[in-house]
Amino acid sequence: MINFGCIGTGWITASFVDSAQATGKWKLAAVYSRKAETAKDFGAKFDVTAVHTSLEALANDGDIQAVYIASPNSLHHEQAKIILSGKKHVIIEKPATSTVAEFEELHALAKEHGVFLLEANRHIQEINFKILQRNLSRLGAIYGASLTYASYSSRYNNVLAGETPNIFSLEYSGGALVDLGVYPISFAVALFGKPKSQSYSPVIIATGADGGGLITLRYEGFGVVINASKCYTSTAPSEVYGEKGTFVINAVTDIERVTFLDAKSKQKEELAKEKAKLNLQEEAEEFARIIEGGDGEAAKRLEELSRIVIGITTDLRRQCGLVFAVEKS
Amino acid sequence: MINFGCIGTGWITASFVDSAQATGKWKLAAVYSRKAETAKDFGAKFDVTAVHTSLEALANDGDIQAVYIASPNSLHHEQAKIILSGKKHVIIEKPATSTVAEFEELHALAKEHGVFLLEANRHIQEINFKILQRNLSRLGAIYGASLTYASYSSRYNNVLAGETPNIFSLEYSGGALVDLGVYPISFAVALFGKPKSQSYSPVIIATGADGGGLITLRYEGFGVVINASKCYTSTAPSEVYGEKGTFVINAVTDIERVTFLDAKSKQKEELAKEKAKLNLQEEAEEFARIIEGGDGEAAKRLEELSRIVIGITTDLRRQCGLVFAVEKS
Known part of the structure; x- marks a missing residue:
């Protein structure tokens, strides 16, 4: 079981949480929002009470191994940097980043910290x-x-x-x-x-x-x-x-x-x-397989596709x- | 009624003859083929006995006012030149010509002889x-x-x-x-x-x-x-x-x-x-209207479209x- 947190509280995040939990391999364990109230309301839908209003707190939450990011595109890069630095795997909604430079920086960071950065090309x-x-x-x-x-x-x-x-x-x-x-x-x-x-x-x-x-x-x-x-x-x-x-x-x-x-x-x-x-x-299933099995080859193929x-x-x-x-x- | 001849004896020509005659404004009156036998066989389908094995003879046939051309693309230009020089209107299957130079030459010739050259953009x-x-x-x-x-x-x-x-x-x-x-x-x-x-x-x-x-x-x-x-x-x-x-x-x-x-x-x-x-x-109807009404403006618009x-x-x-x-x- 992969306990994960989420950034973004819109319909796509709710959809990912539902899909991920349906696989039996993921469990939502923490919700981030700038406003505690928003995070609490979203968490309540999934019986999750752990909320964070600081990205650093989310990144350092010892109860989670991964974070799903579905914020506005322009915020992906800064948020993912903080989460990857906390050694959490990151599932990032498409488009992963705004620029190629941001993309390469995040992947270098993921490698440095020994975690996966997976773009949600579902x-x-x-x-x-x-x-x-x-x-x-x-x-x-x-x-x-x-x-x-x-x-x-x-x-x-x-x-x-x-x-x-x-x-x-x-x-x-x-x-x-x-x-x-x-x-x-x-x-x-x-x-x-x-x-x-x-x-x-x-x-x-x-x-x-x-x-x-x-x-x-x-x-x-x-x-x-x-x-x-x-x-x-x-x-x-x-x-x-x-x-x-x-x-x-x-x-x-x-x-x-x-x-x-x-x-x-x-x-x-x-x-x-x-x-x-x-x-x-299906993507939640595959990403769980990659993370739990440490399938670096599969992650590398997805990274290369995202890069192209x-x-x-x-x-x-x-x-x-x-x-x-x-x-x- | 426009009496017309045809060059080409394939299915598209038969289709044009059927369509044209159905308007009540066109009557097939002569068939050209390099082989008399082929022309006769095609003409027989439409009770037409006048056949030509020479393009010049077709161009100078006093019983027709127009010719429909549906031969292989590369032959359109030479054939249309001969027919236009005989002061017959020409309905030419698309593509009218192989090159822009051929296209301009034919239109200049049509103007010179006071006849229409209409590309069959049906x-x-x-x-x-x-x-x-x-x-x-x-x-x-x-x-x-x-x-x-x-x-x-x-x-x-x-x-x-x-x-x-x-x-x-x-x-x-x-x-x-x-x-x-x-x-x-x-x-x-x-x-x-x-x-x-x-x-x-x-x-x-x-x-x-x-x-x-x-x-x-x-x-x-x-x-x-x-x-x-x-x-x-x-x-x-x-x-x-x-x-x-x-x-x-x-x-x-x-x-x-x-x-x-x-x-x-x-x-x-x-x-x-x-x-x-x-x-x-519908094209046979419109082309008959242009030819019988002498609608040079409409012909000019079609020419410009073909040129583009x-x-x-x-x-x-x-x-x-x-x-x-x-x-x-």
């Missing part, structure tokens, strides 16, 4: 992603992919009303690319590795951040297009193309259908299995002039 | 394309589009067997971009005008031509991605995105559904009407090193 731990990955060779030569994650966010209403929610704020290292684009990007990187180059046609919204847009990843012999947005909705499935057929996937997260469409016969074959009931359960993804988003933001506040100081 | 004449076009302003600010025309061609089996069908041959100015990519490209140009720039991630097949791939058109403030292929199949719909919602279209040709999906309410509204029974009927499209495909081929035989000589 979708690539899903059973149906792994089924797709294992069956990819059925396509023969890869001809490309079209990955879609585009859903109008109710918070975009706030933008249209003149406000700047964190998620659409460059002050908080926000924008659709790093918030949601990282899902299809890491999906592509997990399947095909590092692209040769990339480009982005963003929709720049009133806050100055990107509300969504079209990303192209260029590989040797084929391309991958990604449609990622929080300011418009797409109904399109995601697809991977090859000489022998097409894999049609309902989405890049919460994957429920992995349908092989044979190029010549046009016949369909469904490969998906029933996924975990809670949508962060932040390299891509950093390059795309540079091309488009999307500069975070943290990069200006 | 889809933008469809009723449901026009419904989309008229309702585009419902989206508010445009945020992008994803256009799909990707269907595995049985002729790709021949490529895999080591053959080089015309449609996949650079000798015959073939490849997926000019054969089928021009549909979504002209769709985008008809809606949004000329893009600022474009790029292409092609799948280069055994013949050296492009079997398909991903095209990006960059406009001010948004992008359009096009997935066009004859070597793999996509099941995705086409979509146009905006601040107020998404238009979901079943396809970029033979459009049967134009569904408006409201961004905030998520409600759907179907705008499509019943399309013409025969799929080239061939400019785009020429630039994309240049970027990717896809050189036609006609460009080497």
Whole structure:
């Protein structure tokens, strides 16, 4: 059993706690918030009374071995530094950090203290992603992919009303690319590795951040297009193309259908299995396995994937002039 | 009634003749083929006995006012030159020509002889394309589009067997971009005008031509991605995105559904009407209207659209090193 603390008290944290505890391998044991009241209220949902209003106190809490971080993106780096220095494993929500420099600093710190830093790329731990990955060779030569994650966010209403929610704020290292684009990007990187180059046609919204847009990843012999947005909705499935057929996937997260469409016969074959009931359960299971088993090789592979993804988003933001506040100081 | 001749005796020509005659405004009156037998056989299907094995004879046939050309792409230019010189209107299958120079030469010739040269971009004449076009302003600010025309061609089996069908041959100015990519490209140009720039991630097949791939058109403030292929199949719909919602279209040709999906309410509204029974009927109707009414303005708009499209495909081929035989000589 891994006792863990959490930073962030929103819906995603509640979802992670539920999913993690459902595996039987994690137990929430401490809650951090700047306000004690907020931490207490969140803890009460899970019968947890240990609360911290200081990150150092959380980092030095002897009852926990790990911390899950789901705060605004721009805070990840400072918070993770403190927690890693307390020799706790860190599960950090995507995007792990705002910049490559922050990313490398945190991983160096994790190594120094002998703990794991794991970015919560939950979708690539899903059973149906792994089924797709294992069956990819059925396509023969890869001809490309079209990955879609585009859903109008109710918070975009706030933008249209003149406000700047964190998620659409460059002050908080926000924008659709790093918030949601990282899902299809890491999906592509997990399947095909590092692209040769990339480009982005963003929709720049009133806050100055990107509300969504079209990303192209260029590989040797084929391309991958990604449609990622929080300011418009797409109904399109995601697809991977090859000489022998097409894999049609309902989405890049919460994957429920992995349908092989044979190029010549046009016949369909469904490969998906029933996924975990809670949508962060598969990653919680894998992260517990890595931490309890000390599987440094698996952690290293995930680290390398995260490194490629932040390299891509950093390059795309540079091309488009999307500069975070943290990069200006 | 416009009496017309045809060059090309394949399924697309038969389809055009059926569609054109169904409008009640066109009558097939002569058939050209290099072999008299082939021309006679084709003519017999439509009770037409006038056959020509010489292009000059067709061009000088006093019984016809127009010629429909649906030969291999690389032959369009020479054939159209002869027909236009005989002062006949020309309906030319897409892609009109292999190069921009050929395109400009033909249009200069058409003007010189006082006839129309019309490229058969049938889809933008469809009723449901026009419904989309008229309702585009419902989206508010445009945020992008994803256009799909990707269907595995049985002729790709021949490529895999080591053959080089015309449609996949650079000798015959073939490849997926000019054969089928021009549909979504002209769709985008008809809606949004000329893009600022474009790029292409092609799948280069055994013949050296492009079997398909991903095209990006960059406009001010948004992008359009096009997935066009004859070597793999996509099941995705086409979509146009905006601040107020998404238009979901079943396809970029033979459009049967134009569904408006409201961004905030998520409600759907179907705008499509019943399309013409025969799929080239709407263009045949419009081309008859232009020719009989002498609508030079409408012809000029179509010419300009064709000019932008061939400019785009020429630039994309240049970027990717896809050189036609006609460009080497």
